[in-house]
Amino acid sequence: MSNWLLPENLADVLPMEARQIEDLRHRLLDLYRKYGFELVCPPLVEYIDSLLSGTGSDLNLRTCKLIDQLSGKTMGIRADMTPQISRIDAHLLNRSGVTRLCYCGNVFHARPTDSLSSREFLQIGAEIYGHAGVEADLEIIQMALDTVNAAGINLPILDLSHPGVVRSILELDHNASSNSDLVVSLLREKDVTGISELTKKFIRPDTIKMLQSVCSLYGNVDDVMLNARKILPSVPGIISALDSLQILIDALLPNVQLSIDLADVWGYGYHSGVKFALYADGWREVLVTGGRYDNVSLAFGRARPATGFSLNLRSLASGLKLAKSKAILAPWGRDHVLLETIRDLRKKGEIVVQILPGDYPDQDEFLFDRRLVLFEGIWQVSYIS
Template sequence: MTKPSKNLPGDLLPVGLEDRLPKSAARITAAMRACLDTLGSHGYDRVRPPLLEFESALAARMEGVATRRTFRMVDPASLRTLALRSDITPQIGRIASTSLASAPRPLRLAYCGDTALIQASQLDPARERLQLGAELIGADTVEAAGEIVSLAIEALGAAGLTGISVDFTLPDLVDTLAARDGLEPGTIEAIRRELDTKDAGGLKQAGGSDYLPLLYATGPFEDALTKLREIDAGGVLATRLDGLEAIAARVGDTARITLDPTERHGFEYQSWFGFTIYADGVRGAAGRGGTYRIGGSEEAATGFTLYVDRLSEAAPQPETPRTVYLPTGHDTAKATELRADGSRTIAQLVEGEDPKALGCTHVLNGTDLSEL
């Protein structure tokens, strides 16, 4: 038996990166397949953008994308700066605006791929993520938002997750109310900052006393929506609140719904609607989504992202198929038949192998199977 090798210099992985060993990798793969199959069944065609792009293209297609968080390098061919993607959504925007600009709308696209960050947050130390999502491009309607939210919930359910809840938000809420009230830009930014920290005292000092009720218009959807309607003097939020109510009606009892109208974390480029999705056993958010505009074309879009490696931790371990040991000289036609029926096979390579130690559950003797 081969002796284990000693650790070599550099064997330790950088902070925020990790190997996924067989059981973890199996959960990730099963969750990814279940989610992609769900998206495909609703007419979302998968695309595969490249891992690297010109930095300027990534920054231009989505407002709020911070390329300073991405790994960058100079392309020796063009001498332009390349960026290793930290978010796939801007790439989908580029594809929709260029290669698929003439495709019929609404355009439904799905994707799944790795992303990387120079530095992660304290709440989520991972610097590499498997990002999966769907984008509905060319429709800025309540129906489109409802489809996207329902699809995200269905995808999580297909991956085996339970206890799903969705938290709605209105990313442009403060801007909409401030336009009504004629506030100065500096005051608007101060109000945003204090609402982010949920600081009632700071909000008063910033000149946002009229915005104090927003701090309490949170919680279970129906109660929070009622409070928001009471706050909405003049009705500038009426269409948005009606939209939230219609989206919630579509979700129905497939998920618990809450509302935090001033939440902005993770919604750097969303417009009137955003949502965060959670599930039992998943640390932090399982995904986020909402409405936005594609930079350059200004085309409306709605989409969501799921963090597959994170949510897979709460997904059930997929069943291991029957694994058949194939001794030297085995019947190759029978082995092919077994694989076609869904079995795994492991062929003998050297004398003295232990089929059980290799994970086998059966052995092929001639054309007969025997359980180990």
């Protein structure tokens, strides 16, 4: 094996893309700061007991583990930063009121989600702690919409769901609740045939019928909400979930393109309330995922309502058009006036590249549209025709 080959599903980020990622990172963190979110930077590695507290089995399978040579304890390379942010809010900041936190950092997955996915992500996101009302969910969703708009993506599609619907159905049937992992896997694939075979697990026929009905409850928000209230039982958990969704729908329409999927069980063991995903035409993958997860911080000794979102910044940037930065060419020299002129241009925000002796720059990242020339004893910027 050549010593310059990388492990599978890992890749270097080259200059133009790296600059695009950094520009977008700066733009988004500045946006979150304007909303009043404070930046935190947790470590890349920490003890596994803390890193996986309050999360489901999916995150455990995605986490690479290693032994700390100092303590002998098992550590993990984070696969998701959200549990770390919850730990900071609950255990370190320990505020009584609402806390708004944002973050950006690398995460690593033990296995790729598919053959085309990378195992390393640059995760950026924002979380609100301390408010259980739908107002916090609405603020987070608006920030997620502003995030994709800041990246230049217009007319995103917002898909809403609520795990409380499926959870309430399962709670009505002990055998269904005992086989929740199997049920969730079938709902994830909308496998109506597989759901019908749940009779082998002694799940009641009425429960199976409700689960099959949930598989069809996706698409247009008005139709789905109307049919859900007709088809599903009027138990408190389902009513509460549908009411929460309706409040968001009323607040977001008609300014946002909405869809709904009540069989979306992504993050079922993690999310406690409204969850959402953002899509856009021409994009293979989901752009942003988020939702409410009130139960996570209990593992850190302090239960706090929580809602937030995150996205893979590298994936988002890679789908955008790469743009070269305009730059000025300057000759090599140590002339005092030349150096002062270059320094002044850089202070004004211009990119100035001095040509080293015997070289001509051919960087892909820059578009050299101007050059510094000496005209009548004065260094001047001249456009390259």
